[in-house]
Amino acid sequence: MFLQSLKLTQFRNYKEEKIDFHPAFNTITGLNGMGKTNILDAIFYLSMGKGYFTGLDRYSVQHTEEFFRIQGIFSDGTNTLDVVVKYKAGGKKELEVNGVLMERLSDHVGRIPCVIFAPEDITLLQETSEARRNFLNHTLVQFDTEYLNAIIIYNKLLTSRNSYLKQMASGHSYNDLYLESLHEQMASPCRIIYEKRKLVVYELNILFENLYKVISGNKEVCTLLYKSQLEKEDPLLLWKDSMTADKMLGRTTAGVHKDDMLLWMNGKPLKNFGSQGQIKSYILALKLAQYRLLETTKKSKPIIMLDDIFDKLDEKRVNYLLELMAEDSFGQVFITDTDVKRVPSILQNKKLEGKQLLVSNGSIENVFDYTHS
Incomplete structure (x- = not known):
């Protein structure tokens, strides 16, 4: 199961944004504080029904707003899964799958497995x-x-x-x-x-x-x-x-x-x-x-998210990790980095297909697809 697209409404520093992803590698680049990690947190919400980097849902609502909404379209190549997480300040968080409201958030957990690796x-x-x-x-x-x-x-x-x-x-x-x-x-x-x-x-x-x-x-x-x-x-x-x-x-x-x-x-x-x-x-x-x-x-292969791995891992370990993913056909991968060229260059050298997103102030400024023949 991979994430085809993500739509964010008043989530953290994203007012309204729709993002399409590659089924293999996705690199999210931009300066610190621009919103790279928030994309990973939104994906985690869709998988687990809660944030990974935020303890309370109200902190995920954009400043001065009253609610947030996250929508993700997932696919396994045959079937499609439409997952929506909604939260309103002072209200109850809701999670819908293909238009059906989950009575308990826990009923959804495990449907979209994921692993996240952050510096902290x-x-x-x-x-x-x-x-x-x-x-x-x-x-x-x-x-x-x-x-x-x-x-x-x-x-x-x-x-x-x-x-x-x-x-x-x-x-x-x-x-x-x-x-x-x-x-x-x-x-x-x-x-x-x-x-x-x-x-x-x-x-x-x-x-x-x-x-x-x-x-x-x-x-x-x-x-x-x-x-x-x-x-x-x-x-x-x-x-x-x-x-x-x-x-x-x-x-x-x-x-x-x-x-x-x-x-x-x-x-x-x-x-x-x-x-x-x-x-x-x-x-x-x-x-x-x-x-x-x-x-x-x-x-099935879980979604794996690597948040600013260059911040804590040296080049040798990062290269090992990327080589492992290249050789062993991991599932969908999301990597954030402050350097616009670093990860795409490594992935292209290893002949890996994917997409690069440039994030700036809560919006996607540029999208670049890299492929190999």
Whole structure:
């Protein structure tokens, strides 16, 4: 499934813009702040029902306006998919597929698989456990409906538990029966999340180890490990044991929302012992492993988006990445760059077909198609 066209209305710095894309490579060039990344964020919205770079939908509405609308026409060569995401300030976000309103945004997730690699991923993935959990979530929800439903239910119940604990910490009396009821409801989705994360880290690690060896020249031994409190104790016992601390702190201190995916290099934590070059190779291999896993589970090639990869990756790693895509026939690729000539020149030298878009102040100023005979 590839994106044929994109129409943006009052989205970020785009007032009204329609863009046609190439089914293979698309390079989006322009100075910083012109709107390159916003195009990728719009594509992510169409795939996942939410933004990748923006936490709240209201921040995606163009300044002084009240709503945004994103429309994408996708095709697999035979069938067409018309996806629309709409949001109005103070209202509810809506997602339509071929004119049919989705009752839940989650009903659409996984229909258009995607992988995105942004400069901030390098820092976030090595530094914060939340970013690593989000990475696992983003991977799993695209092909596992049971996991998607479990994470939705668990997060909803976790919010209720934390809200109740916070109220009680301010001096109200506790209703232990209510907490026990919450625990019973949380236990099943908690176990599902744990088992599926454990399995996907195992599967990712196999792909990741091989990819990292190729990228780095087989110099280091790198491993992904899953860490969870559920390895030693059932969630019902975890919440029982942590009750005193939870009541005092006013939040839930145990459960799969505390899980982590450990990034190891030569038996040591990556963030403490990895060089900048090693860290970049590590995260690149991790993203490519995510792509490979989605490609296998979905039996189709995900859309891959590379945001300003030259900002964090050196020429050697970028060339490796582009050579890999050229030789292995990836799906549709989107690359943003501040240099107008750099990526198109590399792609043309490798005889790859595609399209270049020049972005300036929220509008497409120029379009250039490059082909080879």
